[in-house]
Amino acid sequence: MHIYEENEDLLVLEVEDFLLSQTLECGQCFHYKKLEEEDYALVSGSRYLHVSQTGSSLRFHGINREEYLTYWEHYFDLQKNYREIKDRLLEKDNTLAESIEELWGMRILNQDFFETMISFIISQNQQIPRIRQIIENICERFGTPCENGLYTFPSASCMIKGGEAAIRECKAGFRSAYIIDACERFQRGELLAALQPESDYESCMSVLKTVKGIGDKVANCIVLFALDKRNAFPVDVWIKRVMETLYFQREATIPEIQKRALEQFGDLGGYAQQYLFFTGIRNGIGKNVEKVSKSEKKRDNLRK
DNA sequence: CTCCAGGGATCAG
């Protein structure tokens, strides 16, 4: 893999184990726009990027060597050797073989912390297209315009100035108060402990969970997608169903699933989770398994 | 009409 500048652009050649579409569209980030096949515009915090891929070559439009090396290389996790990561996972567990094959070019991003925190607070109890819509609303309202109809992700102070009512108008619903709380905590510097590179998984998690609206699942997403904690294993409704189908053959509680993931994947849990999540969504795993529906359970409980 | 969504806070037992 080597890089050189050409007409204002930065080219990265011979990139391995990477595909732009798989990396951006596997559910870990929400703030991008597809322009053409393997050609995307995206925003990370206050930075805008236009990037495209042809074969194993990446073109970062209007980016110089310095900007690439100090930000985007890390953003796309390009310093890591994914062949080795995938091989280590397959060694532990061959159940993942199909998922890894399908999603061969996915890399876990290192996204902007504040943007990731707000985005995953918004994500709770919502579907991905709707999450993207709300984030877009917030950026249009509080951010500043870039190219291709994208806006920067706003600062905490802009959102605080706008207030909870304005966030609510962006359709964030009951999460609006959580968002304001998170902005205030961030701005006061109360979350800095989580941002230290030397902070480990546990201490990051405990700091984040003090924010209202951040529970175990959202905290795991934040540390995984923004803080490079690849042992994190967020358990959402999809992962729950996939794990139940592949590893339990029955219903299981979230703590049970967490425990099993740790035994099964160890410090590579975050990668495993993303491969499982993607194939879960693509194949609709577990959506049709016979199980007691919530309404039946409810009626059942009322009888007592 | 009901059920569900990359859940979490709160309350009941």
Place this chain on the structure above:
DNA sequence: CTGATCCATGGA
């Protein structure tokens, strides 16, 4: 400690 209920909102 575990489990039920409520929370906005829109699509299926």
